[in-house]
Amino acid sequence: MRRLLAVVSHPDDETFGCGGALALNAKQGGLSRVLCLTSDPPERGDELRAACKALRIGKPVIMGLEKISADDAVIRRVSDHIASFRPDVVITHLPTDYHRDHRATYEVVKEAVEWAAHTTAYEEPWLVGRLLLMEVNTLISSPHVLLDISDVWALKEAALESHPTQLAKFKDGYYQRFTKAKAELRGVQGGCSYAEAFIEEPLQRNGPFYETKASKSL
């Protein structure tokens, strides 16, 4: 069973950026979880919970930070979560994202993934298999991974409707149109109806702190 953890800045990022991946992994028998660093105002937490329900994944974990910064305490809380949930794949934001919170979340996750693997930090450390970076409103110019989400597109659309406060911010159905057009564009590139795009972030495998370093095969 594959365990997928999405670490996001705000309620709605999980749906816009990787709602398809979360729903697809769950549909395939995996365990998908959202760790959301903020929820401002707190009512947006209800929207996030409704979105996770629509994606047919478990309840999200909301950290409730007032501000996202890559300080030691925040990194430790996220690495604690990674070390206990033990995800095969972690998804988070792009370091080039237009939103400062998203960039800060990338910094936090990059450090937390590293620390979760350290034998000096945890009795049972966890080395994440893959770190993928998603597109919310800032598009990836040349994706490394295109995930076919056609089978769960309806769930992603339903999850989008779970965020009425965000959809109401812009007129003419901006977010609905943008999300659909983006998924169709990635679908064209991926040879399917709807897809999500990601950057594959290389992870360290050679640190002195890791339990396992050398691969037994390529």
Ligand SMILES: [Zn+2]
């Ligand atoms: Zn966001």
